[in-house]
Amino acid sequence: MVAIRLEGLGARYGRAQVFEGITTDRLPGGELTAVVGPNAAGKSTLFKRIASLLSGPGTVHVEDVRPERRAVCYMPQDTGANAVLTVYESVLLAAKQGGGWRVAEHELRAIDRLLEDLRISDLAFRDLGALSGGQRQLVAIAQALVRRPEVLLMDEPTSALDLFRQIEVLDFMRRTAASEGMAVLIALHDLNHALRYCTRTMVIAEGRLVASGPTDEVITPAMLRDVYKVAARVECCSEGRPMIVVDGTA
Numbered sequence: 001m002v003a004i005r006l007e008g009l010g011a012r013y014g015r016a017q018v019f020e021g022i023t024t025d026r027l028p029g030g031e032l033t034a035v036v037g038p039n040a041a042g043k044s045t046l047f048k049r050i051a052s053l054l055s056g057p058g059t060v061h062v063e064d065v066r067p068e069r070r071a072v073c074y075m076p077q078d079t080g081a082n083a084v085l086t087v088y089e090s091v092l093l094a095a096k097q098g099g100g101w102r103v104a105e106h107e108l109r110a111i112d113r114l115l116e117d118l119r120i121s122d123l124a125f126r127d128l129g130a131l132s133g134g135q136r137q138l139v140a141i142a143q144a145l146v147r148r149p150e151v152l153l154m155d156e157p158t159s160a161l162d163l164f165r166q167i168e169v170l171d172f173m174r175r176t177a178a179s180e181g182m183a184v185l186i187a188l189h190d191l192n193h194a195l196r197y198c199t200r201t202m203v204i205a206e207g208r209l210v211a212s213g214p215t216d217e218v219i220t221p222a223m224l225r226d227v228y229k230v231a232a233r234v235e236c237c238s239e240g241r242p243m244i245v246v247d248g249t250a
């Protein structure tokens with residue numbers, strides 16, 4: 001199964017350094033890893049650096065990529081829709097990106113299934129430009145998944161979704177990561193989502209990786225105080241799941 005490992009990764013825009021020296025253990029396929037940190041910490045920049053959209057020091061190791069699979073796919077935070085395409089056309093284009101233009105029956109069936117799984121089949125023949133922000137975000141998830149990457153980098157994929165859809169999508173991503181053996185890194189602001197869905201969590205702050213490991217060991221009152229400047233507790237809900245209770249600013 002695929003695994004991704006970062007070694008001494010750094011990034012800068014011009015003379016402004018965003019982060020340096022980011023090194024991780026192996027992040028294995030089949031699991032979700034949360035990438036968290038305050039605004040402007042560098043989460044999107046880290047994803048761009050991993051996807052080689054930015055150059056910089058350090059190495060991204062992606063091991064055991066299956067020959068027929070794409071190694072890394074980046075789903076950006078901003079899912080603008082300038083192209084005059086229907087939802088179905090846009091997902092089909094994403095599937096064929098970088099490959100031949102012949103379309104096999106099984107590829108069309110895979111797109112149908114994906115739209116059904118994300119419950120957006122009813123949008124298939126709507127123009128992208130006529131969708132709501134949340135609908136566009138669901139289409140962007142379909143465009144990313146149809147490429148069947150080994151490593152998927154999702155930049156705040158649920159930021160425009162209502163509560164029901166957030167839970168539905170993160171549940172779906174967890175199941176898909178497990179069934180496809182895909183390593184999924186998700187930038188999140190909702191740390192309760194990280195606690196609930198992500199096996200591991202990486203915390204970026206002040207230009208470096210300040211914590212990385214099993215989510216329940218990383219998301220602690222001390223981290224919330226030091227990184228997010230909030231006084232908070234991690235308590236178990238009535239169903240035994242950990243959740244964050246924020247008391248105020250630290």
Ligand SMILES: Nc1ncnc2c1ncn2[C@@H]1O[C@H](COP(=O)(O)OP(=O)(O)OP(=O)(O)O)[C@@H](O)[C@H]1O
Nearest residue numbers: 013016018037038039040041042043044045046077
């Ligand atoms: N294209 C760019 N040119 C110059 N600086 C940039 C560019 N993109 C981002 N930055 C800067 O790099 C830093 C990190 O930005 P980044 O978008 O990676 O943070 P983030 O953790 O994803 O933030 P947020 O949680 O607010 O989305 C910020 O200071 C930002 O202003």
